[in-house]
Amino acid sequence: MRVTIRAAKPSDIKEYTSLLQRTYESAYTNDSLGLTKECFSQEVFNTADTQKYLLSNLVNNSSRKAWLAFIESQMVGSVTIKKKDNNYEITGFYVTSEYQGRGIGKQLWNKAFEFSSKGDILVDLYVHNKKSVAMYKKWGFVIDKTRGENGYFYRHWQEWPDNLKAKCMYMRLIRSKD
Numbered sequence: 001m002r003v004t005i006r007a008a009k010p011s012d013i014k015e016y017t018s019l020l021q022r023t024y025e026s027a028y029t030n031d032s033l034g035l036t037k038e039c040f041s042q043e044v045f046n047t048a049d050t051q052k053y054l055l056s057n058l059v060n061n062s063s064r065k066a067w068l069a070f071i072e073s074q075m076v077g078s079v080t081i082k083k084k085d086n087n088y089e090i091t092g093f094y095v096t097s098e099y100q101g102r103g104i105g106k107q108l109w110n111k112a113f114e115f116s117s118k119g120d121i122l123v124d125l126y127v128h129n130k131k132s133v134a135m136y137k138k139w140g141f142v143i144d145k146t147r148g149e150n151g152y153f154y155r156h157w158q159e160w161p162d163n164l165k166a167k168c169m170y171m172r173l174i175r176s177k178d
């Protein structure tokens with residue numbers, strides 16, 4: 001399996017949207033929490049505000065980088081890292097479910113990590129995403145009690161039913177500043 005990784009471009013938006021939509025749907029749907037497949041539907045991913053957010057993840061400049069992973073011509077993974085004050089934040093870290101667990105995420109992570117040089121690395125994720133919580137813990141991240149309420153907050157997308165909120169957590173990889 002030959003994986004290639006290259007910098008993302010705004011023109012990748014269509015395939016990127018599809019990659020994230022499918023991966024969110026399979027990773028985050030949880031009927032008992034009210035997070036139905038409709039919360040992560042193609043329609044939701046194609047609204048103007050979601051497209052604006054997704055496009056912002058594909059920008060490369062001195063303070064933010066985005067990479068995409070491909071197998072032949074198929075986009076299978078993504079990661080974005082951006083500078084936030086003196087730290088870095090990871091967003092849009094996804095590998096399509098068929099290819100998870102084969103080291104593609106780690107390759108993307110290594111790119112992001114190399115770019116980050118100094119400063120902590122921040123991430124937020126759904127609490128019910130236990131597999132990724134375990135992965136970040138394995139990589140040395142801890143719950144970031146300095147953010148939210150003791151490290152936790154509730155996420156609501158404007159496309160979701162009004163009263164639907166999903167519990168999320170902030171995590172942080174603490175690194176020395178020198």
Ligand SMILES: CC(C)(COP(=O)(O)OP(=O)(O)OC[C@H]1O[C@@H](n2cnc3c(N)ncnc32)[C@H](O)[C@@H]1OP(=O)(O)O)[C@@H](O)C(=O)NCCC(=O)NCCS
Nearest residue numbers: 027093094095100101102103104105106125131132134135
């Ligand atoms: C998170 C994600 C991007 C990782 O990509 P991947 O290709 O599956 O990851 P890899 O195969 O490279 O494995 C990454 C690491 O996670 C570890 N891992 C995987 N499942 C794990 C689990 N249940 N518990 C602990 N560690 C786990 C692997 O051992 C590996 O660690 P190592 O390489 O340091 O030994 C991918 O699984 C994904 O898209 N998940 C759903 C969406 C998501 O949660 N994204 C992150 C949002 S913040």
